[in-house]
Amino acid sequence: MKFCKKYREYMQGQDEKKLPGLGIKNLKKILKNCRRDFQSQNHLHDVQTCPHQCSVCDGTFFPSLLNGMSAVVGCFNERAQKLLEIHLASGLSKCLIWFKGKNHGALIQEGKDLVNYALINAIAIRKILKKYDKIHYSKQGQAFRSQAQSMHIEILQSPWLCELMAFHINLRETEVSPSKAPAFFEGCDLTFCDGKPSLSCQLFDSVKLDIDLTCSICLDTVFDPVSLTCGHIFCYLCACSAASVTIVDGLKEADPKGKCPLCREAGVYEGAVHLEELSILLSRSCQEYWEERLRTERVERIRQTKEHWELQCRSFMGV
Structure with missing residues (x-):
């Protein structure tokens, strides 16, 4: 199954949770139309790319992607923050939370769902930017990733992802036996090198997250x-x-x-x-x-x- 179809099916399954997505189908359509229009206008049907820094793509593609990324990161940060506040609650607040049905198992499942949401959107961002670079035969996508990171809408840079990694390890080592705890991450650990600690986790497509x-x-x-x-x-x-x-x-x-x-x-x-x-x-x-x-x-x-x-x-x- 192609990733675009897999992503659409995943986001359709999140409709009840009202989780925003990237609109990856629309983004691919923008790129496809741009290449087709360029070929038609210039009678170059064998050309597979449109010009570097295309005004059509840059005027629609990047703003649309930017809005989508902002919505995804904002939603992820907000929900991760609420989840961790519930986990760290004490006294009367914790009693009220448990009374509302937010038991231990529900927190674990919600944490796992949030991580899946973060990672599949990170993959989607990576793939659509690769598609842009292929269409334009440029490295604008890489430059955009740097821009997104500086704007703090790069989901893998979110401090709440770091917190979920720590949450995962805390659950695994204290509250739930390793055999019963569903994994948020694969190979997520606190490691020490020469006495210096770091959080490390294998994510996807050989991408590894290391937090010093x-x-x-x-x-x-x-x-x-x-x-x-x-x-x-x-x-x-x-x-x-x-x-x-x-x-x-x-x-x-x-x-x-x-x-x-x-x-x-x-x-x-x-x-x-x-x-x-x-x-x-x-x-x-x-x-x-x-x-x-x-x-x-x-x-x-x-x-x-x-x-x-x-x-x-x-x-x-x-x-």
Whole structure:
């Protein structure tokens, strides 16, 4: 079965869940019409490609794909966030959630469905951009992927995919026996190389996702990890330091134009995501290191909190 047909059938099965798709059939139609019109206008029926940077394709194909990708990534992020909030809920909130029928098995199935949704759309994006490059005999598709990544609508760069990977490992190693837990990912593991951790997962078409879990500021395993919108992960305290804000104010008070300390992309702090599932995974896998960081960070947090309130008191008294 061709992928386009497989993708359409998959998305038709998601209608009840109201999951947006890419409109891959329409995108392929745009490319087909472009090549046909070019051949007809120029009487070149043996030509298989239309011109580089075609105004017809660029004016319709890329905007349509951009809208589709934005809808898919937005939906995936929102649903993954809700799923993980349910999993991490405690006390009365957890009781209410379970009362509504969100049991353990339902969460696992929903997580698996979300991963399938993310991966099949990632494959669809990859294939339609290859089709574009074939039609135009260009590398515009590759340039578009870079643009999509910079706009944070590349689904494989989503911090919530990282969180689902950690969620998968946490379930596999703690709450459900490996023989009974349905797999979200194939070969998803927390690995250590020379004491440095990373999340690795084999996805599709020989694509492997590797997420480095070393903070590039303190050069240690990320503690209380946070992902900036550019996709780079740092310790929360290190990210606050890089953004020139205190731990009391938090990243919400960072300069809207603040730059990532690693890639120097601007405006990356406002949409930062706290990686709670990853934090749980690392705390279980690196217990001695985690306890030591807890002690040292507690001292720093107390110091910053004390300085913050002393400053507030002086400002209030006009000193």
